[in-house]
Amino acid sequence: MKEISLLAKSKETTGKLRWAAEVDAGGPVFSLYIPKDRVPEPWPGRIQVEVWASSDPSCPRDLGRVSNDDPIVEDVHWVKDHTETARYCPAGHSSDWLLGEPYIPFELLPEPAPERVVLRVRWDRSSPWVRS
Secondary structure: OEEEEEEEEEEEOOOEEEEEEEOOOOOOEEEEEEEHHHOOOOOEEEEEEEEEEOOOOOOOOOOEOOOOOOOEEEEEEEEEEOOOEEEEEEOOOHHHOOOOOOEEEHHHOOOOOOOEEEEEEEEEEEEEOOOO
16 A cells, blocks of 8 residues: 555636645656545545555455545556556446546556556545635
């Protein structure tokens, strides 16, 4: 498991919120879009994202969630490698996705990039989202 702590909020679109952070200084930016209706109110200004190889025995198996306050746990499959990231896509119909399609920096993935990873998103309530 690799973790990126406290992604700072960076953008609001019509239907989604985006958090982003550099993995290493000057390295690729990891950004994650989450549909607004999947984010608890009040919107947290930061989140914590864990990246697990689905083959890892300690990988979370509690996919989905019961309420909006619970962490998001989403299984995503590999789509394509890019220069500094691998593109992944959640399973099923896009209207059921808990996350957008993440472009995960290779630094956060085991080598080689696995076919499937599990992302767990936890809400950091210490700083609220500041609406512009």
